[in-house]
Amino acid sequence: MQTRPTTRPGTALRLRGPNVGRVAVVATAVLFPARWRRLAGFVSRNRTVVLFTLFMLGADFVVGRFTATWERHSPDDYAARVTGCARARRDLVFVGGSPVTEGIDPGRIAGIDWNGRSLASAYAVGLSGGTTSDFYHAVVRACPAPPRVLVYGITASDLNDSRHEPHGPYSLMTWGDLTRWVRLRPESAEWVTRHFVRARVGQASNLYRYRHGIRMWAATEADRLVPGSCPESVREADDLRDSAEALETGSGYAPARGFAVGRYDAIKAAELSPGPFTYLDKYRTGSHLKYLHLLIDWCDANGVELVLIDMPVTADLEAKYPAAFAEYRTRLAEVERDRGLPVLRPTRTAVGLTDAHFADLIHMNRDGAARFSAWVRAALEGVGRE
């Protein structure tokens, strides 16, 4: 009968004589129980995999020590805007989707008189692609000290229940928010749970979470060493760094390069496609609307005066989705009537907006934002006086 060798070939040779290895084996056997010795044996046999795991954990730890660097090179847009707003006490906060991101420059509005007091500090929390549900979570996170006035630049797509934006569950929500969502909006409970859990899992690893920031940082450093080595990535990194800086130190107005200089009239003149716009497809309302009521409740509870602005869009968009805009405006009128909210409805004519002030179907360009912000300033002062 064959017996199993107690040591592997070669081990005995290495342990010959009064060496450290033999002493260690004897000491381990005496000092540690069998369970620990088995564990040590397992670790020793699988040292490549164990070391790999340790190296990965180490790398993750190191990456976690430089989060500010990665965030500067690739900010999480929603989180950066919320953090930027929460950094200081704000008198006036704007919230809304990409029409607010691109169309409202709080720097041009700050300092307005509101019931005899100046609203000196203003910030725009414009969340591209967001829905009313996301804006509620953003406001709660962005305003630890409630502002005096909250302006929600609302548009039809915010209330479209066919739309879900995973960035909200990823960046803005807590476990408590998830529970409330599931209760309030059971039809999308599976969707929000999936995205929320996926986000939590993704955020468990710093390497994974900050991978894009690391990539942008690496591109910048590589380009510094070998100029021209990754021009596209460096351009993207520069844009993201500028945006991060604007969100951190500015008023939240950080228009995307393409939108700032885009001209919808030029697109039409060239007979080009303005790009797909699907945010009003399969339009239905009711579920996101619950979060508008939550937002109103939050403002009431915190002594915040809420103003809604029906954001102007191009005539072409309204013509493309007449039913959606009709339903949206009905809902808006109901909220205005039931909750007694001031709702501003700037028409394009009243503001002086033409296709030349839009970058595409819905987003204003820099000129449009300047013109519209001036209008908002005057309109808010009017509301403040009432």
Add this chain to the structure above:
Amino acid sequence: MIFATKAFFIFLPTVLVVYHLLRGRTHKYRVLLAASWLFYAWLSPQYLWVIVLCTVIDYLAALKIEATASDRARKRWLTVSIAANLGLLVAFKYTAFAYDNAASLAGLCGAPVAGRTWDILLPVGISFHTFQGISYTVDVYRRQITAVRSFLDYALFVSFFPQLAAGPIVRAVEFLPQMATPPSPTARQVADGLHFFVLGLFKKLFIADQLDLLFVAPVFADPAAFDPATRRWACVAWAAQIYCDFSGYSDMAVGCAKWFGFDLPRNFNFPYLAASITDFWRRWHLSLSTWLRDYLYFPLGGSRGSPARTYFNLMLVFVLCGLWHGATWAWLAYGLYNGVLMSLHRVWDRALAGVAWADAVRATRAWRLLAWAGTSLAVVAGLILIRMPSWEAGVVLARSLFGLDLLAGWSATVPVWVPVLLGLVALGHLFSGLRGKVCGLLDLPSPVRAAVYAAAAVLLVTLSPGVGKTFIYLAF
């Protein structure tokens, strides 16, 4: 669900944990078979029946072949198995191609036929599992192996998910003996599995996908818009991309299998070190080339007949090899091209074999270098055929490869990362291939290996493209 997707990174650990927690052969294999069929259904939900049908037919045919004494009956059952496998393969893969060509031919003959308005979606991995099934029944017929009694065992051999979608094509004689008792992975297998999985993923996501994104796709889409030197670089980059894409998948399959305790055969042996076209096919997609040798070339007579018959056999094998990859004229041309090269090399080899001065010259280092350069050029040129967007574009690309300024004109506006990525491929070949090793890393001390794998994993997570492209060989 393919390798290199988030879904797979949930699927694989789940299956591994459940598999290793279970006790008893039947339970383990049932779980593994269910996981494999789930994997298949994820990729081709409407075609799960195809693999199940092939499995049932081959399983029964093999039992019948073994149980039957008469040669005629044995041959009949073998025919049933081969016809079923090839029938399904031809029906799914070649019907549209045949229809298109018949329609064109009819049009040329003055009897126009309506163009095709339908398409047939190819079941994933059909080219691989049908060949696996055929090899099994042929081996039983040849009495090289005995038929498997357990349907579970046979179904798992055919459907084992790491190699299901894109190979390697595993022979029953290699796999079934490993299934006698559920293998428990050794520490060495676990570590080697990590090696193959991480480096396979690295080849795919970091090298192949980056090369495609940065350089190969734009140049191949419109080669005329680039200068000859850039096109030359693109051809070389394409050769590196397809190697890393396919060998990356094979490596990941080998790595996954090791974590279950199974060893799969190697599919690549540093093909770009080949010093002749024959040598190349002994290093490239080994599981297919050896399959074609054992189940097609040898039965046709191999090189035992007249030279004319040998060249005919070679051409037939390579034409079918080309068509196995894809039902297009480009793949057919690729097969023909390689068949011609193989035949020419054989003529050359036979003519010079035993000639003293020729042997002396061929033994020199300079000659080997020249042979390597010539082979590499021929291989890269051949690979143009399977990526070119049109025949005109192919000619433009091939011209730049065979231009007179070939040696001088490599200075081009190539993204700086392309030579770096190509350098990594070359490094792998030189570091391991020249020393005749599977991978030189496997011989290094554990801390060094672990550090290399961790570095590769960090690079994968941070620098690989966000969205992985599908594996090229999944389309075959």
